Amino acid sequence: MKDEFVTLAQELHDGIAQDLVGLGFSIDNAISNSADPSTRTELRAVRFSITEIIEKVRIEIHRLRELGPSQVRFTPAYSYELNRVFNEILRNVEQHSKATALSITVADNGIGGAIEKKGSFGLTGIQERVKALHGETLIESDQNGTRIAINIPLDKNDSSIDS
Template structure:
């Protein structure tokens, strides 16, 4: 298997199965914290939690092994940049959710293109994005002077 394929597989394992196992672990922890769980149920949940932890550790070892001995040049992956950026963004949001204890998040993206981006009649992309962010209680600002465009999103962070 090529280094590129190994790295892509490692990324997919991390962003897919490993994250799903972490999510299951959190769910089981929440069930264990409930006062109405019987002793028998707690024992079964603990067994399941330990099993998931063992599987997660094996997946992490496999991820590590897949990434070993790859050079920086081998890490440059071909493929759909939008897809890869989407996966990165999802991982960053998961990290905020799990670790930050934040009350607000800010997302900023910019480019060095021709500029001129603004809400236009008959064009729904930016308008739809603005409406979605507004529905979430946030704001979206657009600065678009030549050259380039800069968009910033601010949102209250209360995912649970």
């Protein structure tokens, strides 16, 4: 039974969740290409809704995985708190730092293996989003863990990035 939960979680991740991420990218593109302010506003609202749905699906994926074989997984509450921490850090950078660039590095001491997998868009999604922000991504992974570093310019007047 536990293997079935893990399989279902993987199918949700590789299926519905990735489809929603792809739809989000399409809407981001439509926002960038739209000259009409009201259309852009409506598309942003749809994009926000999709982001909320993606988060709900991810929470369910985490729950299903928790029911599966014992592995280190973040609980939904843990993931939620980490998201709040990162959001607050970014809010402080935006509101108080007067910075012109942002660097974020996340490193773990796991087994490595951060590679692109067929049907999975996690790393690709990260790279595409960073590229859309005119930034750079560095991914290093070996048997001692994975390190993902991103560098993004913070030009708030850049009209090619839709906020």
